[in-house]
Amino acid sequence: MDEYLVEGLTSSRFKEKGFEIALVAVGSTETHGSHLPLSTDTYVAYEIAKAVAKQIKKAFVAPPLFFGMSEHYRQGAFFISLKPENLISVLTDIFDSIYSNGITRIIMINGHDGNIAPLEVAGRNFKVHHKDVVIAVLEKWWELPGKVLPEGFFEVWEGLGHAGEGETSMCLHLFPGLVEMDKAKGRVPYLPKNLDVKWDFSELTDTVATGDPTKATAEKGKKMMEVVVDAVVSFIEEMDEKKWQYGFKTF
Numbered sequence: 001m002d003e004y005l006v007e008g009l010t011s012s013r014f015k016e017k018g019f020e021i022a023l024v025a026v027g028s029t030e031t032h033g034s035h036l037p038l039s040t041d042t043y044v045a046y047e048i049a050k051a052v053a054k055q056i057k058k059a060f061v062a063p064p065l066f067f068g069m070s071e072h073y074r075q076g077a078f079f080i081s082l083k084p085e086n087l088i089s090v091l092t093d094i095f096d097s098i099y100s101n102g103i104t105r106i107i108m109i110n111g112h113d114g115n116i117a118p119l120e121v122a123g124r125n126f127k128v129h130h131k132d133v134v135i136a137v138l139e140k141w142w143e144l145p146g147k148v149l150p151e152g153f154f155e156v157w158e159g160l161g162h163a164g165e166g167e168t169s170m171c172l173h174l175f176p177g178l179v180e181m182d183k184a185k186g187r188v189p190y191l192p193k194n195l196d197v198k199w200d201f202s203e204l205t206d207t208v209a210t211g212d213p214t215k216a217t218a219e220k221g222k223k224m225m226e227v228v229v230d231a232v233v234s235f236i237e238e239m240d241e242k243k244w245q246y247g248f249k250t251f
Contacts, residue, residue: 004054004061006062006063018058020103021236022059023053024064024094025049025065026042026064026065028079028114028115031079031208032076033208034184038078042066045111046061047225048229049109052232056233059236067081068115069082071083073208077208084118088122088125095130095135110140110141138228153223156215162208162209162211163213164210164213166211167211167216168184170225172217186205186211187204188210189204
């Protein structure tokens with residue numbers, strides 16, 4: 001087992017490694033169309049975290065959280081959801097446990113849209129009471145590739161969607177054996193601009209997938225993975241240069 005995966009280490013080995021950064025993947029268990037595994041969000045976030053740890057030797061990867069806030073995905077065949085307040089409590093306990101072990105740099109890799117608000121609340125509340133901790137969150141990895149990769153890289157809806165072109169491409173790259181492309185089918189919904197409509201997923205699609213997963217390829221997923229991992233690694237390297245200080249005091 002890779003020695004950045006904390007669950008496989010002895011306590012003595014953990015101390016010897018001298019870790020300074022915790023990487024925590026937060027995902028979900030819910031239907032992702034008919035072609036992706038139920039824990040897609042967790043698997044992808046976990047793989048991102050592991051890829052970062054391979055490059056950042058002082059970082060460890062905590063066991064991933066397989067349950068998120070998935071109430072709005074009840075349309076699918078199966079889901080397990082935490083209530084928002086319970087997820088906030090779980091995240092706070094995770095922060096507190098890591099902090100109590102002397103780690104003050106925590107990076108959360110989020111794989112699921114429903115976790116964004118609970119991560120915001122838990123992270124900000126914990127920071128208020130622990131000024132020396134740095135909590136950073138990769139909130140929407142699925143949006144980052146569209147901002148970095150060349151125009152036209154994605155064929156439909158800028159690669160977005162739940163089990164759509166982008167997410168399916170990542171899965172084809174990371175764990176192709178779990179993907180059933182012959183069952184891939186999605187819908188591109190109409191969503192108004194400027195304001196964020198708080199939809200239920202059943203309003204957006206009848207396939208439990210949005211976007212167009214049929215346009216997904218492993219090659220696209222490989223490039224997406226590279227830019228996402230590079231973004232996190234670059235963040236850590238920049239913060240190292242600044243000695244993990246930010247704000248007006250760094251100037």
